Amino acid sequence: MTFSEVISQLRPTLKTYAYHICGSLADAEDVVQDVLLKFLALDQENIEHVRAYLIRMVINHAINQKKKLKKQALDYPGEWLPEPVATEKADAGINRKEILSYSLMVLLEKLNPRQRAVFILKEAFDYEHAEIANVLDIKPDLSRQLLARAKKSIGNPKLLQPDRVPQSFLGRYLSVLQSGDMQCLENLLNEDIVSVSDGGGKARAAIKPVHGRKSVAALLMGLYTKFYEDSIIVEGFVNQEPALFYYQGDKLVTCITFVLTAGQIIRTFIIRNPDKLKNLN
Numbered sequence: 001m002t003f004s005e006v007i008s009q010l011r012p013t014l015k016t017y018a019y020h021i022c023g024s025l026a027d028a029e030d031v032v033q034d035v036l037l038k039f040l041a042l043d044q045e046n047i048e049h050v051r052a053y054l055i056r057m058v059i060n061h062a063i064n065q066k067k068k069l070k071k072q073a074l075d076y077p078g079e080w081l082p083e084p085v086a087t088e089k090a091d092a093g094i095n096r097k098e099i100l101s102y103s104l105m106v107l108l109e110k111l112n113p114r115q116r117a118v119f120i121l122k123e124a125f126d127y128e129h130a131e132i133a134n135v136l137d138i139k140p141d142l143s144r145q146l147l148a149r150a151k152k153s154i155g156n157p158k159l160l161q162p163d164r165v166p167q168s169f170l171g172r173y174l175s176v177l178q179s180g181d182m183q184c185l186e187n188l189l190n191e192d193i194v195s196v197s198d199g200g201g202k203a204r205a206a207i208k209p210v211h212g213r214k215s216v217a218a219l220l221m222g223l224y225t226k227f228y229e230d231s232i233i234v235e236g237f238v239n240q241e242p243a244l245f246y247y248q249g250d251k252l253v254t255c256i257t258f259v260l261t262a263g264q265i266i267r268t269f270i271i272r273n274p275d276k277l278k279n280l281n
Contacts, residue, residue: 010051019085020105020108024069031061031065078200084238106159111150118150165258190261196268198276200272200273231246231248232246233247242257
């Protein structure tokens with residue numbers, strides 16, 4: 001196998017690691033491209049394990065990139081949500097089977113970049129702490145401490161272990177919206193539900209999260225009747241969780257994902273920023 005073939009095979013894996021840390025496909029692609037260019041300038045004959053070496057480079061570069069994104073998010077208009085990845089749609093050049101759930105990707109935003117990397121490597125990719133320490137150039141004890149802090153920060157069991165969504169759920173939800181029955185809609189929602197929207201200043205969206213069954217029901221019904229009643233709505237999945245894709249003509253304008261617990265919706269994430277929808281088409 002030629003070196004270019006090795007790189008071609010590794011690129012989806014590298015991009016998957018970078019995406020999990022950055023939360024952005026565009027930034028993940030930039031990270032991988034920068035790493036590969038730097039790697040090509042090295043004396044590769046002295047590198048025994050190319051895959052491990054490149055993964056280490058990508059993870060550390062992605063951590064640095066995430067630090068920059070965190071600073072940029074301070075000036076972001078409204079809530080910042082990760083870029084979703086369609087499970088069944090166009091190829092984004094990543095390993096889709098390894099993609100974390102969207103609700104977990106949102107929770108990971110609570111962590112600093114190094115905590116996030118440790119959590120992902122340990123919980124998603126089954127790295128041992130000694131391996132994580134080698135990748136991040138830290139001591140194994142520090143890796144354990146970072147993981148403990150990460151779990152404490154994101155420890156919402158309802159979101160970490162959401163229900164498996166029945167295949168009929170999306171159709172049922174849409175039927176309730178189409179009926180206009182607010183009571184039926186409220187019955188679908190958990191009392192602790194939170195709805196988070198991301199317009200990025202480029203599309204209309206709620207600036208702050210909306211809390212509570214009645215408030216979220218009013219939001220979801222209002223959005224549908226005012227903006228989406230005549231839209232083409234397609235069912236699908238993003239990041240292993242159910243989603244609805246709203247089209248106006250042939251343009252995707254909104255993606256809504258759902259998290260269920262005890263058979264009810266506990267989170268909705270409404271992505272309207274066109275920059276975060278372009279890879280879903």
